[in-house]
Every structure is written in C-alpha cells, then in structure tokens.
Amino acid sequence: MFLKKKIDEFTNSYLKVANGLKTKINEADKILIGSGSGLSTAAGMNYDRDRFDKYFWDFKDKFGIQDMYSGGFYTYPNPETKWAFWSRNIWINRYMPAPKSTYSKLLNLVKDKDYFVITTNVDHQFQAAHFDKKRLFYTQGDYGLFQKKRDSKHTYDNYELVRAMIESQGFKIGPNNELIFNKDDIQIKIDSRLAEKAEDYVLNLRIDEDFVEDEGWHRAAERFNDFAEEAEKNKTLYLELGVGMNTPVIIKYPFWQWTLNNPQAEFVTVDAKTIMYPKEIEDRSLGIKGDIDQILKYAK
Known part of the structure; x- marks a missing residue:
C-alpha cells in the first residue's frame, strides 16, 4: 500500500511539471531549444559507472582510468592503444543508439512546431533521433568528424576509419551499430596501420583556436542566426535542457x-541539478528540476 502511494506521488509530481512544459510548448509560435550535456546524461549517455565498465573494463584494469572523460587526457604508451580508447569513445557516444529514447520524446513534443536547436553536445543525438538536420546547430563540433592536424579548412567523416579501428580490437558491430563482444576476444590496441592513418587527425572539437569551422558549420550558424532574429519578434519559447555553467555565453546568457x-x-529550464534564471524574467520563466527523460515522457 505504501509503495503504491510512493509511486503515485512520484508520477503525479512529474505529471504536474510535464503539463506545465507541454502548455508552454503548445502556446508558443516559435521554440528555440538549447541543450547541454544534461540532456544526453538523461538519455543514459553517462561517461562513467556501468557504461564505462562495460566498454572500457580493460583500460580501467590496466591504466586505472575511471571514466571516459579523464581517459581522454591519459598519456597512452603508443598510438595503437590511444586510438583503441578513442575509437571506442567515439563509437559508443556517436554511432551507437542512446540507451534511452529521450531525444525521440523531445522530437515528438516539438515536431509540429517551428523549432530550432542549438547544442554544445558533440554526440549527434538530435540527428540520430531524426530531428531535421537543417534545424540543428552543433556549436562545439561533432564526434563524427575529424580534422587534420595541420589543416584549418576542412573536416572529414570518420565513420569508416573508426569502424575499422573498432573491428581491429575484436568487436563485432550489430545491425543498430551496437558492439557485440566477448571480453576474452578483445585486445587493447588497434592495428598499427590504422593507428598510423589515424595519427594524421584530431577530433573536430572546440578545445582550442585550431577548431575547424567548416562550410557546414557556417551554414548551420547562419540558419540559427536567422531563426534567432525572427524569434525576437514572435511569441517564442526559449527551452533550455540540461545546460550547466561550463559555457553559459553560448546558450544560457x-x-x-x-x-x-x-x-x-x-523561458523554461529543465535540469536534474540546478535551476536558475534572473529575477528580471521571473514572471515569464518556469524552472523544472528533475529527470529530463521522465519529464519529457509525461509531457507527451
């Protein structure tokens, strides 16, 4: 009896805030969505815990690495091992489906509205969930793109090379790009010829002034700016999902x-950790603290 009461209270609390979100979406003429890492975390794309242990157990055992983020800064003994780590990181965070359907739930809420998305995420999950790619602006890069170490103009699709590196370690790739493997069959390095080829590249991520803003990036930026300009003249909902304070000048401010x-x-902000907005817009703001996946689920 007490368990049922707890479940009912949990469901009712999410229904209440989800209905508030759904009302704001329905009433808006335009919706500008800004998303940060919290949205992908809600979709189950955490960089540590069980997900890390499942795909990087050998890196944890051999090097003491505890999560995918810190593993990106580790100094590996050779390129073969470095690219074993990075190819897995890219594959499971870019080409494999997200564990939860969070992005699809969001699309179902806004697909019939005039929307646009700006995101600091680099995992490409909006496009994987079939958002219109002409309504997306990935400001900080894309795990699915390489740029050459000494080339400031172009980016390169990395799917084939990353797939080859994954298979070189002993993984098999399923029909939905999931990794199929027996731990005993996996080696912690890739073929040296693949490593030599990969060493010509770095990921297209905004980590320094060498980040390549290619033609596709500039077209997306132009479409975003056009939408943002029109949004200022309309009944617009600025919907912030999982945005922290790492780069507030891109979305939050x-x-x-x-x-x-x-x-x-x-303005609506949804986040599992911190809700904030200035007092000056308090009367036109809604802050929802909780599991973004659950809130989107009940807002359908």
Missing part, C-alpha cells in the same frame, strides 16, 4: 537576454 528583450517570450 543569450536565452535570458532574448527573453528579457521580448515581452512575448517565455
């Missing part, structure tokens, strides 16, 4: 400023 400048605008 502009969303606050645009809401302040446009009396028709409203």
Whole structure:
C-alpha cells in the first residue's frame, strides 16, 4: 500500500511539471531549444559507472582510468592503444543508439512546431533521433568528424576509419551499430596501420583556436542566426535542457537576454541539478528540476 502511494506521488509530481512544459510548448509560435550535456546524461549517455565498465573494463584494469572523460587526457604508451580508447569513445557516444529514447520524446513534443536547436553536445543525438538536420546547430563540433592536424579548412567523416579501428580490437558491430563482444576476444590496441592513418587527425572539437569551422558549420550558424532574429519578434519559447555553467555565453546568457528583450517570450529550464534564471524574467520563466527523460515522457 505504501509503495503504491510512493509511486503515485512520484508520477503525479512529474505529471504536474510535464503539463506545465507541454502548455508552454503548445502556446508558443516559435521554440528555440538549447541543450547541454544534461540532456544526453538523461538519455543514459553517462561517461562513467556501468557504461564505462562495460566498454572500457580493460583500460580501467590496466591504466586505472575511471571514466571516459579523464581517459581522454591519459598519456597512452603508443598510438595503437590511444586510438583503441578513442575509437571506442567515439563509437559508443556517436554511432551507437542512446540507451534511452529521450531525444525521440523531445522530437515528438516539438515536431509540429517551428523549432530550432542549438547544442554544445558533440554526440549527434538530435540527428540520430531524426530531428531535421537543417534545424540543428552543433556549436562545439561533432564526434563524427575529424580534422587534420595541420589543416584549418576542412573536416572529414570518420565513420569508416573508426569502424575499422573498432573491428581491429575484436568487436563485432550489430545491425543498430551496437558492439557485440566477448571480453576474452578483445585486445587493447588497434592495428598499427590504422593507428598510423589515424595519427594524421584530431577530433573536430572546440578545445582550442585550431577548431575547424567548416562550410557546414557556417551554414548551420547562419540558419540559427536567422531563426534567432525572427524569434525576437514572435511569441517564442526559449527551452533550455540540461545546460550547466561550463559555457553559459553560448546558450544560457543569450536565452535570458532574448527573453528579457521580448515581452512575448517565455523561458523554461529543465535540469536534474540546478535551476536558475534572473529575477528580471521571473514572471515569464518556469524552472523544472528533475529527470529530463521522465519529464519529457509525461509531457507527451
């Protein structure tokens, strides 16, 4: 009896805030979505714990690495081992499906609206969930792209090379790009010829001034700017999902400023950890603290 009561209270609390979100979406003429890492975390794409142990158990045992993020900064003994780590990292965070359907739930909520997405995530999960790619702007890069170490103009699709590196370690790839393996068959390095080829590249991620903003990036930026300009003249919902304070100048601060400048605008932030917005827009803001996946589920 007490368990049922707890479940009912849990469900009702999510229904209440989810209904508030759904109402804001329905009432808006335009929706500008800004997403950070919290959205992918809600989709089950955590970089540690069980997910790390499942795919990087050997790196943990041999090098003491505890998560995918810190593993990216480790100094590996050779390129073959380094690219074994990075190819797994890229594959499971870019080409494998997310463990939860969080992004698809979001699409179902906004697919019939005039929306646009700006994201600091580099895992390409919006496009994997079939969002319109012309309504997406990945500001910080894409795990699915390489750039040459000494080339400041172009990016290169890395699917075939990363797949070859994955298979070189002993993994098999299933129909949905999932990894099929027996731990005893996996080696912690890739073929030296693949490593030599991979050493010509780095990931297309904004980590320094050498980040390549290619033609596709600039087209997406232009479409985003056009949408943002129109949004300032309309009844717009600025919807922030899982955005922290790592790079607030990209999403958080502009969303606050645009809401302040446009009396028709409203701001909604959804996050599992911290909810914040300035007092100046308090009367047109909604903060929802909780599991983003569950909130999107009940907002359907």
